[in-house]
Amino acid sequence: MFALVDCNSFYASCERVFRPDLKDKPVVVLSNNDGCVVALSKEAKKLGIKMCDPWYQIESSYTKKGGYAFSSNYELYADISARIMTTLERLSPNIEIYSIDEAFLDLTGVNNCQNLQDFGMQCKETIKQWTGMPVRVGIAPTKTLSKIASYGAKYYPATQGVVDLSKPERQKKLLNLVPVQEVWGVGRKIHKRLNQIGIRTALDLAMIDTKYVRNNFNIVLAKTVRELRGEPCIGLEDQPSAKKQIVVSRTFSKRVDDLRTLEEAVSDYAARAAAKLRRENRRCLYVSVFIRTNPFRTQDRQYRNSGTTRLIAPTSDTRDIIQNAKKSLRAIYRSGFNYIKAGILLSDFYDDQIQQYDFFYPKERTLHSDQLMNTIDKINKKGLPPVYFLAQGIKRKWSMKREIQSPRYTTSWNDLPKVS
Amino acid sequence: MISEDQKRRVNLPLFNDKIAVGWPSPADDYVERSIDLNEYLIKNSAATYFLRAAGDSMINVGIHNDAILIVDRSIEPTDGKIVIASVDGSYTCKRLQLYPEPRLVAENIKYPPIKIDKKEDFEIIGVVLAAINQF
Numbered sequence: 001m002f003a004l005v006d007c008n009s010f011y012a013s014c015e016r017v018f019r020p021d022l023k024d025k026p027v028v029v030l031s032n033n034d035g036c037v038v039a040l041s042k043e044a045k046k047l048g049i050k051m052c053d054p055w056y057q058i059e060s061s062y063t064k065k066g067g068y069a070f071s072s073n074y075e076l077y078a079d080i081s082a083r084i085m086t087t088l089e090r091l092s093p094n095i096e097i098y099s100i101d102e103a104f105l106d107l108t109g110v111n112n113c114q115n116l117q118d119f120g121m122q123c124k125e126t127i128k129q130w131t132g133m134p135v136r137v138g139i140a141p142t143k144t145l146s147k148i149a150s151y152g153a154k155y156y157p158a159t160q161g162v163v164d165l166s167k168p169e170r171q172k173k174l175l176n177l178v179p180v181q182e183v184w185g186v187g188r189k190i191h192k193r194l195n196q197i198g199i200r201t202a203l204d205l206a207m208i209d210t211k212y213v214r215n216n217f218n219i220v221l222a223k224t225v226r227e228l229r230g231e232p233c234i235g236l237e238d239q240p241s242a243k244k245q246i247v248v249s250r251t252f253s254k255r256v257d258d259l260r261t262l263e264e265a266v267s268d269y270a271a272r273a274a275a276k277l278r279r280e281n282r283r284c285l286y287v288s289v290f291i292r293t294n295p296f297r298t299q300d301r302q303y304r305n306s307g308t309t310r311l312i313a314p315t316s317d318t319r320d321i322i323q324n325a326k327k328s329l330r331a332i333y334r335s336g337f338n339y340i341k342a343g344i345l346l347s348d349f350y351d352d353q354i355q356q357y358d359f360f361y362p363k364e365r366t367l368h369s370d371q372l373m374n375t376i377d378k379i380n381k382k383g384l385p386p387v388y389f390l391a392q393g394i395k396r397k398w399s400m401k402r403e404i405q406s407p408r409y410t411t412s413w414n415d416l417p418k419v420s
Numbered sequence: 421m422i423s424e425d426q427k428r429r430v431n432l433p434l435f436n437d438k439i440a441v442g443w444p445s446p447a448d449d450y451v452e453r454s455i456d457l458n459e460y461l462i463k464n465s466a467a468t469y470f471l472r473a474a475g476d477s478m479i480n481v482g483i484h485n486d487a488i489l490i491v492d493r494s495i496e497p498t499d500g501k502i503v504i505a506s507v508d509g510s511y512t513c514k515r516l517q518l519y520p521e522p523r524l525v526a527e528n529i530k531y532p533p534i535k536i537d538k539k540e541d542f543e544i545i546g547v548v549l550a551a552i553n554q555f
Contacts, residue, residue: 020543021509086466130467130494132545416472419489419504419511 004146010101011039026067071402120162140165144227175203249343264393270325283314285348294340467494480527493546
């Protein structure tokens with residue numbers, strides 16, 4: 001038996017945790033550069049706001065109606081997500097963190113000692129009390145059905161946010177109400193083809209012959225069909241495997257055409273990526289950089305390219321990574337284009353405890369480098385003004401606009417919520 | 421910079437017995453671990469939040485302006501606990517009194533108690549376990 005615990009409009013709900021005045025108020029969260037709506041509360045939905053609405057189009061009418069908007073505050077969202085996952089681990093030892101706001105729980109054994117509906121309620125209430133976040137819980141014999149249960153908990157308020165689909169009659173009843181495109185694993189292409197053969201609901205899909213599905217679609221969809229019938233095919237994923245690459249990329253706040261500014265941005269991303277690499281206790285051997293223009297500005301000439309350099313030896317030293325990122329960038333940069341986005345990718349990772357020394361990369365250099373980076377990371381962790389490399393720029397005119405970001409309530413001493 | 425950092429870090433070894441003089445390092449066996457302030461102050465990290473006190477309404481229990489409050493949301497708010505409550509859309513720190521009538525009481529006579537039995541927009545967020553004042 002599985003449970004899916006899923007947060008209700010996660011980003012928007014996070015913005016409310018330390019703002020009790022926003023309870024029952026419309027809240028939207030904007031994408032990087034405050035471009036468009038990426039999350040919205042149900043009150044905002046009632047005002048007619050939709051996902052992906054461009055902010056500049058809705059800003060004045062939305063705020064006039066009393067709506068609140070926030071730039072994305074990933075520090076806050078990540079912290080609240082971690083708290084939810086820790087809380088879930090206390091309630092059920094076997095969990096799979098599926099995304100920032102969703103986790104699967106393996107309930108094997110739980111049904112022997114507790115009513116599953118009660119367990120779901122307990123999950124929901126504990127998370128609400130400990131973290132202030134509203135969640136819904138879907139319980140079912142397979143992961144795909146637990147997604148269906150969660151859908152039911154979302155759209156039918158009478159469920160109070162908890163749906164237990166352990167009984168086949170209830171599965172059938174709900175499957176009949178769920179449109180087929182809402183089924184986990186059914187993408188847009190498959191949805192279209194299913195509609196062509198008259199499959200409209202999840203129940204329709206559960207009833208097709210699996211052999212037919214295997215021959216006419218694919219083996220993955222056949223698994224989905226079996227899962228919808230209550231036959232577990234997909235287990236809980238174990239520990240997430242160690243990262244194989246690290247990407248840091250951002251859209252600029254305005255178009256950039258000169259190499260100097262691009263170098264500054266790429267160096268900044270390189271420094272962030274290097275810090276991430278050190279947090280994972282890894283060193284990397286390859287540094288790639290990509291740049292591109294804005295494909296939506298059809299009046300502009302378009303260009304995109306990427307370049308990679310191989311380091312002498314695996315490193316996690318910000319200086320090496322910046323230097324090589326700049327080298328890659330210079331190799332691919334062409335003047336006369338309006339660039340809108342750049343990014344850096346680190347790959348081919350090695351454990352930082354294992355180091356092969358090189359004639360050109362002596363041991364002393366590595367030891368010194370590790371000490372220096374360690375010190376920088378320590379200072380930057382303390383929430384003091386950060387230490388950064390001059391290459392990262394000082395004014396950073398290209399950097400993302402996040403003009404209406406909420407404070408980092410839980411991750412910065414300077415931003416703690418005030419209480420009188 | 422490294423030495424600065426090391427100077428600032430305080431690792432306090434915790435001994436649970438007196439050291440006998442004259443024997444070769446008999447204390448080694450008794451050094452258990454360093455004292456960790458987090459461990460002392462935080463019982464449930466997933467449910468613990470830091471808030472900053474503003475004002476002097478709780479001055480009599482030693483919560484000064486700018487103190488850091490350690491708030492645990494997983495502890496049941498019972499009579500007499502110092503709590504964080506959300507009242508009319510903002511957070512307040514007061515002592516919870518349930519008898520003879522439920523109200524939030526300041527620890528400073530300048531502030532009148534807040535009756536909470538008829539309040540609609542009221543919720544107890546968590547229990548204050550400790551306050552850190554810095555001098």
